[in-house]
Amino acid sequence: MKKTKLMTKTKKFRTFEGVFTPSILTILGVIMYMRLGWVVGNAGLFGTIIIIIIAHVIAVTTGLSISSVASDKKIGAGGIYYVLSRSMGIPFGGSIGIALYVGTAFSIALYLVGFAESLNGYLGFGMSINDIRLTGTLALVALTVLALISTSAALKAQFFILAAIVISLISIFLGTSEYTPETVHLFSDEGSVPLEVVFAVFFPAVTGFTAGIAMSGDLKNSKKSIPLGTLSAIGVGLVIYLGLAIFIAFNVNSEVLKTDYNFLMKMALFTPAVVAGIWGATLSSALGGLLGGPRILQAMSIDKVTPKIFSKGKGVNNEPVNALFMVFIIAEAGILIGELDVIARVVSMFYLTAYGFINISYFLESWANPDFQPTFKIKRWIGLLGFIACFAVMFKLDMMAMIGAFSIVALLYFGLQRKEVKLQSNDVWRSVWENVVNKGLKKIDAQIDKNTNWNPNIILFSGQSEHQYYLLELCKTVSGRTGIVTNFKLIVGKDNYKPFKKTEQIVRDNTFNHLGIFARQIKVDNIYNGITNIATTFGFSGVEPNTIMMGWPKGLENSVEYSQMTQTLLHLDYNLLYLDFDKKTKFGNYHTVDFWWRETDSKNAEMMLNIARFIIASPRWNDTKIRVLFINNNNVDIDVVHSKISELVEDLRVNVEIKIINNAVEQQPFYSLIKQHSEFTDLTIIGIPNYKIEKQAEFVLKTNDLFETIGSTLLVKAANNFNILDLDFIKDA
Structure with a gap:
């Protein structure tokens, strides 16, 4: 009898391996190794610092918002989708969940195209778009097989990758450069890529913290692990990005930064360490997406937002096998695009949309819901700031893309509303309307009704x-x-x-x-x-x-x-x-x-x-x-x-x-x-x-x-x- 219980016991993860590690590996990924130098070369040191800070304002506010909500509610499988659907209702949570899911799937393509660029360049393979597509596809197949074999094994593999990234960073900071500039390039100059485009390419670097939240259903204590692991990963990532940007600006001239994506290998104290870090970071980030993305789709299918076939899992941990194959298809579509910068801009729009609504979800919960009692408390205005920042950035990056994103989310929302998918739990909108009505009635009642226009x-x-x-x-x-x-x-x-x-x-x-x-x-x-x-x-x-x-x-x-x-x-x-x-x-x-x-x-x-x-x-x-x-x-x-x-x-x-x-x-x-x-x-x-x-x-x-x-x-x-x-x-x- 005891033996049976042990065999059916599901594996649950702690903060470090379940949240911090997948998050920091995704944050310190393809953008850091393959595009941070390009960002510094085009934006200058001050421009890069501004870009990093604005991106992290969005990341920090979103991380704080989701952490606060996570400490109030029981977080089930599906991470951010689960939180949004339980606080703002299925139509709203489902429409944002789909956007986040597609963004996660496309981000896998982003990481694997970056991996293909590095691998092909280092080993002297072809660098044509078809060569990049082939390498990226083979890597996607290999990682999908690993994810199918064991989630636990995949997460354990991340510890070795994290060690490789740490060693690669040490090797970079101890290295020397023959391209040291005479003067530090502080601002973007003529001929540089516009700052909006640079920001759009960089932003996926700070989206990695959702990798840990997506594992919420597999955590021992999600209310404790999500705030601690998420915010720690964002903070460590911010320090590393700022430090590395300053180091690069002082050691490599802007022309090299704009044209050579592999300069970090050349200036490192030990090149193989950097190669291992790049490959490990890109592959682990892609693996994080392959682990988290299917769980979002599986959770939505359980709630009847997406087709029921994706709700089915295998094994004692209910591994989302069917959902994994769908993620594979979307990721492969992204790999076939073949251009990292284009994929990065697509991913940015999906994530900015999702993050904006995550922040407004927290703001509405804290403002309107009398039952909202998180153990991790933050100021209400943080959610509103994050919401405004997300859509201000989207407007600046690409107004038409923002309108398109809103239109897609609106169509999904009305489609799910017509589908009349509902949960037993109440969403925050009732509390919002009650709060608005309450405050409005107090305002009206405070006025003396004398010879005013007739409002029947x-x-x-x-x-x-x-x-x-x-x-x-x-x-x-x-x-x-x-x-x-x-x-x-x-x-x-x-x-x-x-x-x-x-x-x-x-x-x-x-x-x-x-x-x-x-x-x-x-x-x-x-x-x-x-x-x-x-x-x-x-x-x-x-x-x-x-x-x-x-x-x-x-x-x-x-x-x-x-x-x-x-x-x-x-x-x-x-x-x-x-x-x-x-x-x-x-x-x-x-x-x-x-x-x-x-x-x-x-x-x-x-x-x-x-x-x-x-x-x-x-x-x-x-x-x-x-x-x-x-x-x-x-x-x-x-x-x-x-x-x-x-x-x-x-x-x-x-x-x-x-x-x-x-x-x-x-x-x-x-x-x-x-x-x-x-x-x-x-x-x-x-x-x-x-x-x-x-x-x-x-x-x-x-x-x-x-x-x-x-x-x-x-x-x-x-x-x-x-x-x-x-x-x-x-x-x-």
């Missing part, structure tokens, strides 16, 4: 009927682009002593989702008490409801309960909107809207003009002709009335037709004039006058009679926060 927050009681959609549609139109509408379905019953659970109160269906309306269902013992209770208690600070909308109450003229409800709504100072919907004409062609004004409609008039603004902004009503009809009962000069109304309308930036109806002589009832002029109007909007509650039955009966003649009508009663528009024009006559 409507409680809607639509009722269940075949015509419900029209009331929902008009309510959403009247609420405008930023208004909030919450529809309540009231379920009446005497046995409603037990309310719905909070989760059961939420109603979700395609109609409400399409219109952007929130919906709730509530049990009530009486519909009028239900409306009153909701109007009294619903809402929260910052976005208190300010408007009640419902259908017009035909047949309730003598209802005491309805009268009491109306009194309460008026006392609470809600804006009231009542729609009488004509089931035959509906809203006609959505082409004509009439607003009826009279001298007593001072507040209602301004509310109508606000509604007019929202109506004409709606796509359904965008070709609407709006009329303001004013009843001139006092024989005031028409030009005076027209001029004053024009000023009011112009102030509110609403384009309407103004029609003055002289009624001083005939003194026709208000509703009779409406019947004459708005009989064929698609939507008529009328203000509810101030009346004593005991007159409600009379008002309802007269209004019912009006609705028999005209089409769909909206009655409005403005709250006290609306301005008073002076419609008494006698004093101006």
